[in-house]
Amino acid sequence: xxxxxxxxxxxxxxxxxxxxxxxxxxxxxREHGEHLAFIDVRDHTGLVQCVVDxxxxxxxxxxxxxxxxxxxRPEGTVNQDLPTGAIEIGECQVEVLSVAExxxxxxxxxxxxxxxxxxxxxxxxxxxxxxxxxLRLRASVNxxxxxxxxxxxxxxxxxxxxxxxxxxxxRDFVVPSRMHPGNFYAxxxxxxxxxxxCMVGGVDRYYQxxxxxxxxxxxxxxxxxxxxxxxxxxxxxxxxxxxFISHAVAAATEAATGERPTExxxxxxxxxxxxxxxxxxxxxxxxxxxxxxxxxxxTEFNAFKADSVKGxxxxxxxxxxxxxxxxxxxxxxxxxxxxxLAWFRVEAAGLNSPVAKFLSQDEVSGLVxxxxxxxxxxxxxxxxSWHTTCHVLGLMRLELGxxxxxxxxxxxxxxxxxxxxxxxxxxxxxxxxxxxxxxxxEDDIGLLDGGDxxxxxxxxxxxxxxGWELGSGSVRIHRAETQQKVFAALGxxxxxxxxxxxFLLDAFRYGAPPHAGFAFGxxxxxxxxxxxxxxxxxxxFPKTQSGAxxxxxxxxxxxxxxxxxLGLRVLPPPS
Ligand code: ASP
Numbered sequence: 001x002x003x004x005x006x007x008x009x010x011x012x013x014x015x016x017x018x019x020x021x022x023x024x025x026x027x028x029x030r031e032h033g034e035h036l037a038f039i040d041v042r043d044h045t046g047l048v049q050c051v052v053d054x055x056x057x058x059x060x061x062x063x064x065x066x067x068x069x070x071x072x073r074p075e076g077t078v079n080q081d082l083p084t085g086a087i088e089i090g091e092c093q094v095e096v097l098s099v100a101e102x103x104x105x106x107x108x109x110x111x112x113x114x115x116x117x118x119x120x121x122x123x124x125x126x127x128x129x130x131x132x133x134x135l136r137l138r139a140s141v142n143x144x145x146x147x148x149x150x151x152x153x154x155x156x157x158x159x160x161x162x163x164x165x166x167x168x169x170x171r172d173f174v175v176p177s178r179m180h181p182g183n184f185y186a187x188x189x190x191x192x193x194x195x196x197x198c199m200v201g202g203v204d205r206y207y208q209x210x211x212x213x214x215x216x217x218x219x220x221x222x223x224x225x226x227x228x229x230x231x232x233x234x235x236x237x238x239x240x241x242x243x244f245i246s247h248a249v250a251a252a253t254e255a256a257t258g259e260r261p262t263e264x265x266x267x268x269x270x271x272x273x274x275x276x277x278x279x280x281x282x283x284x285x286x287x288x289x290x291x292x293x294x295x296x297x298x299t300e301f302n303a304f305k306a307d308s309v310k311g312x313x314x315x316x317x318x319x320x321x322x323x324x325x326x327x328x329x330x331x332x333x334x335x336x337x338x339x340x341l342a343w344f345r346v347e348a349a350g351l352n353s354p355v356a357k358f359l360s361q362d363e364v365s366g367l368v369x370x371x372x373x374x375x376x377x378x379x380x381x382x383x384x385s386w387h388t389t390c391h392v393l394g395l396m397r398l399e400l401g402x403x404x405x406x407x408x409x410x411x412x413x414x415x416x417x418x419x420x421x422x423x424x425x426x427x428x429x430x431x432x433x434x435x436x437x438x439x440x441x442e443d444d445i446g447l448l449d450g451g452d453x454x455x456x457x458x459x460x461x462x463x464x465x466x467g468w469e470l471g472s473g474s475v476r477i478h479r480a481e482t483q484q485k486v487f488a489a490l491g492x493x494x495x496x497x498x499x500x501x502x503f504l505l506d507a508f509r510y511g512a513p514p515h516a517g518f519a520f521g522x523x524x525x526x527x528x529x530x531x532x533x534x535x536x537x538x539x540x541f542p543k544t545q546s547g548a549x550x551x552x553x554x555x556x557x558x559x560x561x562x563x564x565x566l567g568l569r570v571l572p573p574p575s
Contacts, residue, residue, distance in 0.1 A: 009046020061100035068092035120550040144255035154207040159194035170214035181567030187213040195232035199515040232517035256529035277394020282467025284408030301358035306383035317378030318345035406531040420458035429491035438474040471520025
């Protein structure tokens with residue numbers, strides 16, 4: 001094979017008259033006349049037009065080495081939209097290195113191809129410029145993150161993949177043990193316990209681009225396996241963690257976009273819920289929730305007699321939102337859990353709404369004043385429990401105001417002081433909002449002994465980007481008494497704690513430094529930086545939404561012999 005001298009996408013007018021050899025795949029072919037044909041030859045840098053003998057059998061996706069002379073394209077045939085559009089390679093000798101069957105789908109950028117077909121032939125799909133760009137962007141992000149962490153004294157340590165269960169709250173993937181029949185390893189939902197053990201082991205600052213596995217339903221921003229930047233440091237508090245992690249994501253953003261974000265604002269969980277109705281607010285746009293509970297405290301209107309009343313103002317929404325759309329939004333609000341949705345068009349004559357007649361004059365003017373409404377706006381009001389009001393209006397805000405993924409820049413936000421417990425389960429035990437090693441807020445530790453558990457704040461924090469939760473972390477409990485209190489509050493007795501986390505509790509008896517950490521999802525960060533709505537676009541070999549891999553056909557059955565060796569029997573699927 002003739003050696004490559006240049007990449008296809010890098011040839012320019014300055015290269016005219018050079019004899020070059022490029023290698024790649026044959027893209028589109030056009031007949032030229034005069035016994036000649038044009039073919040595009042493509043590699044990961046782009047494509048270049050080559051003029052070849054029309055008799056050559058060169059079909060789509062054949063792999064070729066093309067040797068010829070670079071020359072300026074004739075007047076009028078320059079393609080301004082193509083980086084190599086000023087030149088072509090003429091007088092080409094073509095060596096066919098591999099023939100190819102017709103590709104299962106056209107590789108042309110603008111065609112929309114069914115995702116299953118793309119994934120089934122991912123090796124062809126990866127040749128598309130968009131995938132090449134995304135994978136390379138991901139590699140630059142990883143490299144920037146590694147450098148940023150190492151600059152701050154973090155050491156990369158690999159933790160095992162066959163482990164005992166981790167307490168992240170999702171379902172484990174398990175692996176049967178051949179040598180210990182009837183026993184199973186769990187795959188790590190995160191390296192949480194190992195990184196804490198590293199702190200006891202004097203590592204001081206640990207990081208890892210760690211693969212985590214959680215058996216949860218898949219979504220646009222979730223895969224069974226994903227990669228996190230996982231970090232932990234000793235003798236630090238949350239301020240230090242914010243600094244380490246902000247530095248890493250700023251470096252990653254700069255590597256991907258050329259611009260370094262400087263703002264990493266903070267908001268408490270409570271304020272995030274009050275203002276945005278979400279613990280992962282998209283702060284690219286305002287449309288904040290307006291508090292109206294006081295205003296309607298003595299209302300005669302039954303639908304507004306509730307623990308919490310809030311509203312949002314949709315600027316200019318009065319005209320643009322049709323009655324049909326308002327009905328749809330009302331149905332939507334009900335599906336999200338609200339009893340209903342009140343809407344008001346702000347008009348010159350006052351508020352136009354089916355429910356306006358139930359409100360007093362003071363309530364009407366109070367509503368307009370509180371929301372800063374002007375003529376032409378639309379006001380949406382929900383009255384319900386605090387959680388439902390926030391939740392429903394938070395989703396409504398996104399529905400009506402959220403910009404497309406590629407617009408509005410990158411708005412990072414630290415959400416701090418999450419509650420320690422999310423809710424109570426059916427048995428009345430609290431469900432931890434984070435894993436159970438999260439330190440409670442110092443002022444609230446007293447509440448763990450019989451106080452209002454749902455009011456206990458924790459020293460945990462999330463990093464949010466444009467409404468996506470990138471990751472979370474916390475200051476950890478490093479003292480046995482506090483850990484026991486949290487376990488007791490969670491309804492985990494000593495025997496259970498010993499069985500599940502005994503090795504960590506043992507380790508803590510041998511000198512545990514105060515420590516804190518964080519982990520954020522690389523897939524999500526890269527997707528947002530690449531302007532993609534779906535993390536599958538930034539993963540080389542992802543699973544489909546149903547968890548299957550159409551390329552390798554995983555998951556698949558295993559043979560009887562293998563099952564026997566593992567001591568397993570497969571039951572018929574439940575009917
Ligand atoms: N292990 C946690 C997670 O994967 C992150 C952390 O607390 O460091 O969400």
